[in-house]
Amino acid sequence: MRKEIFIVTNNKLVIEEFPALEVIGDLDAVFLKVRDLVHEGNVIMTHPLSGSIKPHETEFKSIVLSKGDGTMNFDSLHLIENAITTSAKFKKPKRDYGIDNSRVENDFMTIDYSLLKTGLEGLGTTLYKLIDI
């Protein structure tokens, strides 16, 4: 049987196209939600620090997890805790891009969406089934 995977995201471009668990909030809100899900036994499938745009340059983040058996996966916990620590290091006030604000926001969402899509393609559909949660 294929393993069930799901997306946690705060990116509306992702929500428009895929079934996903929507987080209302910034990057840290996504990370904290993922940490809760890891504690509940789910397993991280895509790296939380995907992309070279630094935390808080962009606030958009999509992460794929697989449904676990209820046992906490320590590798996943290590990954998300490191991501949270890294995020705190990069914390800074929100940039104002002036008239380009909406374009920049759209670019950040597009890149996150693209990295997620790359990840989903990498996982494929032979072993994994994307579900709504």
Add this chain to the structure above:
Amino acid sequence: MQLKIGNIYIKDVQFASTTEVKEGVLHLNKDEFLAVAGDDERIASVDVYLAKPGEETRIIPVKDVIEPRVKVEGDGGIFPGFMCGVEQVGSGTTHVLKGAAIVTTGRIVGFQEGIVDMSGPGAEYTPFSKTYNIVLKVEPIDGILQHEHEEIVRLAGFRAGIYVGKAGHNVTPDDYRTFETKPLVQQINEYPDLPKVVYVYMLQTQGLLHDTYVYGVDAKKIIPTFLYPTEVFDGAVVSGNCVSACDKNPTYVHMNHPVIEELYAKHGKEFNFLGCVVTNENVTLMDKERSSNMTAKLVEFLGADAVIISEEGFGNPDADLVMNCNKITKKGIKTVLITDEYAGQDGASQSLADSTPAGDAVVTGGNANEIIKLPVMKNVIGYPEVAEVIAGGFQGSLSSDGSITVELQAITGATSEVGYGYLSARTY
């Protein structure tokens, strides 16, 4: 496989009626150059500017840097899979216009990065302040999305590099360097008493604006494989990586790979350099497991006693770096890692997003969070208006006097993770 590199040292670049190299000066026919570089129906306009060392010039935002090279003897051409077929490259003779560079600029996305200052404090941090730069500005037609825009700018840069490189075809080089790696068994037998070293060459491969290509193949789709190091000198590996200016490897750096050059310099003296294993840095943990397993297996199969591993990027790639280090170490092979650091503006924070006790020999390219103030420049090539939105900057980065305060991460090549830069540490 043997490659002879003929260096033609370029001392100046000027616009002229004929594109040619005369007494070390690169003459460039502007119209011809623009016609070749702009030869893509998706391009609305192209323009070209010259930027020379010492000038009060800023180039912003820099997308890629390409060295003009031409194959004068041997199979294939420069940039296989893009500008020619996919013949095996890395043998024969290649001429290089050493000191010249094509620099591409384009507004692919709204946020920007990639500063090259030709003088002042910023110039000390980028190797491309020392090259005679032919700056190519590319504007696509309306309606082009980010993926395609990146590809258009990338290919225009390669076409420009090939066009300029051809000017060196019939020029006698100022000097030659010969690099040779033999088939594995012969190579091992040539220096049986020296330790065998392999270079694990990690490539940025996460997706849009984060890609690298090997012989035209998107490297996120490769299984780690072996490259003769000389293949890289003919452009077998090219950059489509537009994010994180300080520690991405522009195509120029792949073509002049400092780790490979240094390994060759000590080849046959201190160790036996067997070649390169290229691998990727994908976003899924499954890909990371697969690629690091394959990399460790290949390195062991090649008979390495030690490996150098360099990463490209920060965060996600740190996981690949650590996996490669752990799995190779577990096979009893020594590792040296090359990275850069995001240690906070005061340098006091944890440098990487992952770590391992096996990583006991690490070389750093510097702290990308360090702050630098860049003064106003007389000329700005590219898109001067983006200074306000530069990545690595922050609200208020642009002062009223026009100077910019940014982290080093905004400067192209400042903390190169293959060491193609000027930062170093000294003890007193």
